[in-house]
Amino acid sequence: MTGSLVVSHVSTWSLIVELFSIFVVEGAIILAVANRKSRWIKRAHRLARESGIELPSRLEDRVARRLRNEYLAFLAVYPFFLLPMLLFSIRTANQGATHWTTWFPWLALLLPVLLVCYSFATVLVARWNSPGSTRVSHFRQISIREAFTPSENLTLAAGVGATVALIMWGLVQVHAGTRWWICDLVAVAVATMLWWRMEVAVMRLPSMASDATELDWDDVLRFRRVRSLAVSAAWLPPFVIFLLDFYVDLSLTHFQHVGVLLIYIPVAAMVGVYLIFRQGRQLWRLEGR
């Protein structure tokens, strides 16, 4: 889609209108799919199987609704991120390498922080509600460190490392001044701190459970949110920078470049991250701690 738009050199406004109408149509289809209750109940059971937790019929609806809300929250935030990125890449492809080199330091400055905020917004969904007169909670404070295995911690650190490496590589390529080097690296540090604060905020949200099963489900969903926030905050920035650079590079060579095979690098990285993060799906049990 984007390739043909680049070639035709359409105006920015008609492009926005076209993209907006695509989003509206896609949104309508996705909303129609999202309203199918049976689909979310099936997903809830799959999550229960993967997490090693029982899903009693009285909780089916609540878990299914929660999963649907998470999905809708993701959909609500997704165009706000995707649309500017798409416009930016198309504009760069139209205007040539100068545009990319001029804007790269700005992108490196804003992208990590924006992606952390974007990832946080996608995990912000309604709280688990409990109507009972009995309320339960954990005896002790559960720390964020307990939500990750050592290899997952390493993977997250590798994600931050990849972000820093890609930004530094980009700054070298565009011959950025010292001021940009300082600002961009400080921005990565700020994004990391912001991510940590957001993780703490998610971990400390009230649980509102009336029995042990509800509390277990609250833990499953909380750990899931903390873990998905961590993965997207650590791995989305290098992924997006790589894809933008890849797209710009290919569009400048009219998609004739052999470098098209490079697309397998982020794909392999994502598969690796997914496989590593499968290990810790039952950490919510807090066994042996």
Place this chain on the structure above:
Amino acid sequence: MTILRIDAESTVPPFEQIRSQLVAAIKSGQLEPEDQLPTVRKLAADLGLAANTVARAYRELELAGIIVTRGRHGTFVAGSLPAKKEAGVRSAAAFVQRMRELGIGDAETLAIIRNEIDRHRSPSQSKLRPTS
């Protein structure tokens, strides 16, 4: 991991439910020394209680030397008590046990203790803090 349960319809006050369950968890080893407890605000929100109720339970446990608060780092299960305090806690436990054997209620037991504290207060302390 066992859980803290609060029954809003119970006749036992919520702060006492928290206090007694925490003591039981520490005694049984479910909570170990240096384990961090949830913050007052988090526990209050989890259990649907006022922050003051949880704070009161924590305060009493802290006074008994069972937990310690380390400023903004949070509240932790205390390590082993100093010998003097340990002896005091043992005497208090024996006293409470005896009062229960005698059929004296908790409120009355507390009133007796308060009265005895006031009676044994030195004159200088009395001037500083007049008894009600």
